[in-house]
Amino acid sequence: MTADRDHTAPQADKHLAYRFSVAPMLDWTDRHCRYFHRTLSRHALLYTEMVTTGAILHGNRDRHLQFSPEEHPLALQLGGSNPADLAECAKIAADYGYDEINLNVGCPSDRVQNGRFGACLMAEPELVAECVAAMRQAVSMPVTVKSRIGIDDRDSYAELTHFINTVAAAGCETFIVHARKAWLSGLSPKQNRDVPPLRYDVVLQLKQDFPMLNIVINGGIESLDSSLDLLEQLDGVMLGREVYHNPYLLAEVDRRLFNDEHSIPSRQETVLALLPYIEQQLQQGVRLHCMTRHMLGLFHGVDGARAWRRHLSENATRFGAGSQVVLDALEFTV
Numbered sequence: 606m607t608a609d610r611d612h613t614a615p616q617a618d619k620h621l622a623y624r625f626s627v628a629p630m631l632d633w634t635d636r637h638c639r640y641f642h643r644t645l646s647r648h649a650l651l652y653t654e655m656v657t658t659g660a661i662l663h664g665n666r667d668r669h670l671q672f673s674p675e676e677h678p679l680a681l682q683l684g685g686s687n688p689a690d691l692a693e694c695a696k697i698a699a700d701y702g703y704d705e706i707n708l709n710v711g712c713p714s715d716r717v718q719n720g721r722f723g724a725c726l727m728a729e730p731e732l733v734a735e736c737v738a739a740m741r742q743a744v745s746m747p748v749t750v751k752s753r754i755g756i757d758d759r760d761s762y763a764e765l766t767h768f769i770n771t772v773a774a775a776g777c778e779t780f781i782v783h784a785r786k787a788w789l790s791g792l793s794p795k796q797n798r799d800v801p802p803l804r805y806d807v808v809l810q811l812k813q814d815f816p817m818l819n820i821v822i823n824g825g826i827e828s829l830d831s832s833l834d835l836l837e838q839l840d841g842v843m844l845g846r847e848v849y850h851n852p853y854l855l856a857e858v859d860r861r862l863f864n865d866e867h868s869i870p871s872r873q874e875t876v877l878a879l880l881p882y883i884e885q886q887l888q889q890g891v892r893l894h895c896m897t898r899h900m901l902g903l904f905h906g907v908d909g910a911r912a913w914r915r916h917l918s919e920n921a922t923r924f925g926a927g928s929q930v931v932l933d934a935l936e937f938t939v
Contacts, residue, residue, distance in 0.1 A: 784803050
């Protein structure tokens with residue numbers, strides 16, 4: 606089933622599109638998570654979980670690619686290293702109505718390395734350039750790259766600029782850079798998100814040396830104040846875990862980063878606004894927990910947060926659980 610391209614959520618213009626985005630996070634940023642996030646911000650650019658080319662070409666495409674039109678602007682993150690396969694997947698994504706294709710050149714997990722994609726591709730900038738060129742030839746939407754600042758002992762600034770130069774020459778105009786290097790062995794994916802030190806200075810230098818490119822920074826950003834500071838020198842910020850665990854942070858994004866003064870819904874109003882979607886998905890056979898697991902952090906830091914989380918965690922997984930579980934949990938927050 607192909608998504609309708611009716612952009613219910615207003616899109617940011619191209620100049621502002623990368624100012625704020627929510628990172629692709631495996632097992633987290635599925636379509637239910639993104640729909641929830643969109644109720645809090647009209648302009649934030651949302652990303653899918655990484656989807657491999659094999660899953661699209663040989664698996665259930667709807668399961669991996671289907672989304673609600675309200676999720677726009679929405680980017681698909683692809684994992685792969687075969688230019689022809691990536692080009693074919695880009696065409697399929699265009700038919701589904703995505704707004705951007707992003708190539709994963711940053712994930713360090715063993716499974717990803719065994720498939721010859723993710724962060725290990727930083728050692729093959731010419732191949733990444735071929736992949737980008739193939740996708741750009743296949744579709745008219747932007748093709749972007751998400752990378753690290755280096756891998757293993759190949760983390761010199763000269764190697765990073767060679768990577769950027771090579772891939773940019775293939776037509777990539779936007780680089781999302783996780784400001785840590787990745788260790789391809791010896792650290793788990795979780796450790797690779799925390800152990801290598803953050804090097805914002807490296808990403809800031811990239812913008813100085815490549816002013817014609819869109820440089821977006823990712824990694825360790827925990828507030829909109831920090832985001833605004835970084836935006837004084839960069840084109841965009843991408844937040845991941847902080848948004849997932851404290852999603853109400855998104856409610857301030859449109860006003861503070863996009864100068865959109867629309868009224869901000871309360872946390873309770875956000876929940877009530879989600880009920881029609883929850884009911885619709887329940888009727889289609891989606892289990893309540895698949896939606897509410899992304900909402901556990903909505904009341905982070907306010908009275909009733911623990912009771913909200915506990916009630917949803919204990920009851921949304923039960924067979925036949927319906928939206929009344931959400932309404933009952935909401936009672937603990939008022």
